[in-house]
Each structure stands twice: as C-alpha cells, then as structure tokens.
Amino acid sequence: LAKTTQPISMDSYEGQEVNITCSHNNIATNDYITWYQQFPSQGPRFIIQGYKTKVTNEVASLFIPADRKSSTLSLPRVSLSDTAVYYCLVGDSNYQLIWGAGTKLIIKP
Amino acid sequence: NAGVTQTPKFQVLKTGQSMTLQCAQDMNHEYMSWYRQDPGMGLRLIHYSVGAGITDQGEVPNGYNVSRSTTEDFPLRLLSAAPSQTSVYFCASSYRGSASGDDNEQFFGPGTRLTVL
Numbered sequence: 001l002a003k004t005t006q007p008i009s010m011d012s013y014e015g016q017e018v019n020i021t022c023s024h025n026n027i028a029t030n031d032y033i034t035w036y037q038q039f040p041s042q043g044p045r046f047i048i049q050g051y052k053t054k055v056t057n058e059v060a061s062l063f064i065p066a067d068r069k070s071s072t073l074s075l076p077r078v079s080l081s082d083t084a085v086y087y088c089l090v091g092d093s094n095y096q097l098i099w100g101a102g103t104k105l106i107i108k109p
Numbered sequence: 110n111a112g113v114t115q116t117p118k119f120q121v122l123k124t125g126q127s128m129t130l131q132c133a134q135d136m137n138h139e140y141m142s143w144y145r146q147d148p149g150m151g152l153r154l155i156h157y158s159v160g161a162g163i164t165d166q167g168e169v170p171n172g173y174n175v176s177r178s179t180t181e182d183f184p185l186r187l188l189s190a191a192p193s194q195t196s197v198y199f200c201a202s203s204y205r206g207s208a209s210g211d212d213n214e215q216f217f218g219p220g221t222r223l224t225v226l
Contacts, residue, residue: 034214046216087152097215
C-alpha cells in the first residue's frame with residue numbers, strides 16, 4: 001500500500017516562496033505524483049501532477065528527484081488566499097489514489 | 110457546463126434510516142468515485158466506478174451501496190444509517206481513474222454534509 005508522509009502544518013508570509021515536501025518511499029514504477037488543494041467546506045482541487053524531474057504550470061512547480069521517493073510542491077509568492085490544506089497523492093496496489101491527512105498551510109500577512 | 114453536482118448539500122438522519130446521495134457529472138467522464146472526509150482527516154475512498162455498469166469497493170465500503178446505470182450519474186446509498194457515518198461526502202469524476210498514468214485529474218462536487226443522530 002503506497003503511502004505518503006507530509007508535514008502536518010506549515011506557516012509562511014505573503015510574498016514568500018513555500019515548499020512542501022512529500023515522502024513516498026514505496027511509489028510504484030508507473031505511478032504519477034499528484035497534488036491537490038482544499039479550502040474549508042469545499043472539495044479538493046487539482047494543482048499539479050508529475051512523473052519525474054520538474055513540472056511547472058501557472059500556479060505551482062513540482063520537483064521530483066531521480067529516485068522518486070519524494071517530491072516537493074513549490075508555491076511562488078504566496079498570498080493569503082493560498083491558505084489551505086495541500087495533499088500529495090500516489091497510488092495503492094490497485095492504482096487507486098490514497099489521500100493522507102495533508103499539510104495545513106497558513107499564510108500570514 | 111455544471112461539472113460535478115451533488116444533492117443534497119446538508120442532511121440529518123436518524124439511526125437506521127436509509128437515503129441516497131445523488132451525484133451527476135456532465136463532462137462525459139468514465140471514472141467516478143465517492144469519498145468521505147471526517148474532521149481533520151484526508152479523504153477515504155468508499156466506492157468507485159470505471160464506467161457504466163461497473164463498480165468496485167474502495168477503502169471503506171461497508172454500509173454503502175452504489176450503482177452506475179449511466180455515465181452521468183453515480184448515486185450512493187446508505188442502507189441503515191449509523192452515527193459513525195456522520196461525515197462530509199464528496200463525489201468526484203475524472204477522464205481516467207488510475208494512479209498509473211497522467212490525465213487523471215479528479216473534479217470534485219461541493220460535498221454533502223451528513224449528520225446521523
């Protein structure tokens with residue numbers, strides 16, 4: 001059963017770059033790594049997905065080392081509206097996505 | 110394009126009652142799933158479907174039934190509600206459901222907040 005380990009919570013300030021690291025030691029060869037964001041009382045929202053090296057989109061970057069046992073979500077120049085819970089997902093033996101408790105990110109003014 | 114819709118938004122049940130949570134999507138996605146989320150926890154997969162007529166169990170299926178007669182709809186039935194089923198329920202759909210591969214972005218509904226007394 002593939003699982004992920006993330007920090008329970010993180011604090012940062014507006015305008016800073018925030019990096020959230022996720023450990024997934026047992027990731028399967030074919031698994032992608034996916035990150036979601038969830039605001040209170042809302043369903044999660046897809047942020048970014050990658051397999052190896054680096055992926056960048058308009059909101060975030062995802063860094064994946066060669067051994068793929070971890071990944072880092074990077075949020076550039078965060079604002080108060082980035083306060084949310086961030087989930088790192090990989091698959092289980094049936095290739096279903098496993099959701100951990102996530103990282104609660106609090107952005108301060 | 111409404112995306113994923115869920116009804117009702119809120120529901121209170123008494124122990125032993127049954128009900129159906131409705132979920133519909135208009136994106137022609139083959140993969141649909143139901144999750145529950147307890148306070149401070151991540152999502153746990155209840156049931157999922159890879160296409161019309163095909164369903165399978167997730168991590169916590171006991172006490173719940175599903176069916177998938179059309180691509181658009183994926184209702185979740187609580188057979189005999191228990192206080193342990195008090196939770197927020199999310200329905201999601203995606204083009205692909207497997208973690209093995211890309212293009213499996215899940216689109217979530219707004220959730221149903223269920224309380225069982």
